[in-house]
Amino acid sequence: MRFSTAASPHVNPTNSVSHIMQQVLLALIPGALAMLWFFGAGVLINLLLAVCTALAAEAMALSLRGRPLKPYITDYSAVLTAALLALSVPALTPWWMTVTGVLFAILIAKHLYGGLGYNPFNPAMVGYVVLLISFPKHMTAWLPPSGLSDLHLGLSDTWNIIFHAQYPAGVAADAVAMATPLDTLKTQLGMGKTVGEIWTDQRFGALAGRGWQWAALGYLAGGVWMARRQVIDWRIPVSFLSSLFAVALLFFLVDPTRYVYPTLHLFGGASMLGAFFIATDPVTAATTPRGRLVYGGLIGLLVYVIRTFGGYPDGVAFSVLLMNVAAPMINFYTRPRTYGHRP
């Protein structure tokens, strides 16, 4: 009897790219639900809009590049990029901004570099940074988290704001824009206030910003779940958050009036989202075990530096992109010792 042959191993692999991406998407749910709760239907509209745009852009790029559609569309990587970008932008971002960011992420940051696996920079963060630099005012204007104002926007109001820039009667454009806790802190520190005075503002809660801290806890929960299932390497979030906490604590101990509580750094801004969902993007992160510790640690440090001494209230996106550049070098210098080789 004749048989077909192939090289060993003769086993079916147990994991797949789409399974990984699906699990990451699942892990986003608690954080995304918290965002939806505190910032309204705009979060959902952004998510749907971004995902549809990403899939269309992905399909277009694949067909232009002559690649098969099915295996790449179903890998969920474009969906994940879109979801991360959508959760990074304010809930009432005009639709065309979201679309622009996603198009930039998929077409330029991903496919111009060769598509899945070849992009040196995290596509979602490239898309976000493009928006942040181009439309700084929009990107820093967040809805007040629910509970902080009596403003209530229904689905149709939100829809009209996002797609037609029409505000409901009696609501001014200013009323739906509020500085984020990190932004508030930065501005008011600049005005000479102390951390203690600033923290009395109603927008600060037990750990960080009201509302915001729940989203952070949601991302933390999803992230821990992923790390336990080995969907992501625990080293990156652990080193990211520890270095951020350590440096924040150090400065806080030096001068607690000028340097804010370390918990705000951990649970404020995009720290949790960044540590578990963005810095862990395998394509653009460092790959060796020790390298990942270095990579995460340096991102945490950069986040603190940018937030405290830089021009932007948050620095996760910039820090990740900066360390993306350094990833190949980190890999090179942190190669593990092969069995039987002297250290």
Add this chain to the structure above:
Amino acid sequence: MLSRFWEFHGGVRLNRHKELSSEQPLAVAPIPKQLIYPLQQRGGLNSKALVAVGDQVLKGQIIAGDDHPLSVPTHAASSGVVTALEYRPVPHPSGLDGLCLVIDTDGLDRAVRTKSVKDFNHSKPDTLRRRIREAGVVGLGGAAFPTATKMNTGNRTIDLLVLNGAECEPYITCDDCLLRTTPDSVLQGAAILMRILGVERCIIAVEEDMPEAAQALEKAKLGGRPPSPPAPSPRFALPDGEGSKGVADATTYSNIEILKVPSKYPTGGEKQLIQVLTGREVPVRGIPADVGVVCQNVGTAAAVYAAVVEGAPLTSRIVTVTGPGVARPQNVVARIGTPIAELVAYCGGYTERAQRLIMGGPMMGLALPSDELPTIKSTNCILVADSDAVGGEKQALPCIRCGACSEACPVNLIPQQLYWHSRSDQLKKAQAYNLFDCIECGCCDYVCPSHIPLVQYFRAAKGRILDKQREQQKADHARLRFEARQARKEREKREKEEAARRKKEALAKAATDESPGRPPPSP
């Protein structure tokens, strides 16, 4: 339990599928109609056929052999007539045909007379090693390295003999079966090997999910009999009968430890097992003897026992015939040289699910193009896999650098980086990332979410590097020859000129001699 052991990096937990064959009793395959013996040896060269077409041969007769240190003699596994010496497909990764001796058996199983050693405790290690070589014993774990050569450790100090019964590949249960049925022969073999090495300590390692094998060994160690006597096997060492008389006493066994190691793939890899048991790492390009350890498969130990004590050459072994593609999976004592088709037929033939024929396990086994190929000394398993193993038409996606491969790699390589360099033909860089330390265990393939056939890339890159090195050697050789030729031509030219000058001088001298008045030139 775990704390007793060291750990090696990486590895994977696999579905083991061992119950398929291990729950059936050991059977003895009948004499096949034909026996096929590939002449290619471990060194890559063919050994010399010592019989001609038309010759009658007896069971146990040497039919091929030579003096190369990596060669061992081949013995006929039954009596019959040599009917062919020709090129046939052989189980080799190259897929090329190899020269084979073919014997048509006569069913009489007439054997040559064998000489046994009743008490090996008084034999010299060299004598024992020679007997092992003459009996054609090679490593039965899969590598088929000549056992006598491996037992020659030069002037290295050896303090531990490891017998490897950790069958970490899925499906394979031949060592488990051997240990359950004839643990005595393994213990006796261990005693012989310990004597050759002059070591005081031996560990027999089995996997933690082989409790019966460990029990049988413990029982045999205390002088008990194995739980159930197996069907008698041809030339396979059984506890009863002549073999077990006058051999190692129980005091020797007290130095033999039976340990259950974690069932993680590839714990049964030689270097991995040594690391698990001793924490020692074999240096790169070194051998286990460099760290004081010699490792042999348990089946090899049984074969050593048969060779030394019974004088029986290696002509049969236990083969696991298993997989969803076989009707009655089981372990069989098969004569080496038996065509695979006959073994599968004995096990009830193929099922509808049969899709791929693999010699060895699913992780490192060799897929064979046809079942006309013979079983060879290293054939531990015939696996007939179904579409689960073939994997369907899954398309490989680009590497996403998740690092799962590095985490699974038992030798701590960075497979994804090796893949990058192998694929783009940056062979120097691939070597700098220790490509040649890859043991091709397949763990990286198994965990890769992008389904990249990593091992295949590494094998191909290794092949290209070796080709280049050979070409380079050829080029160097050609350059040396060219330079030698140039030098010779130069020398010849000089010599010619010299001769011409001398001739001229001689002529000139003759001319001056003829003309008087001038003084002769000073000499």
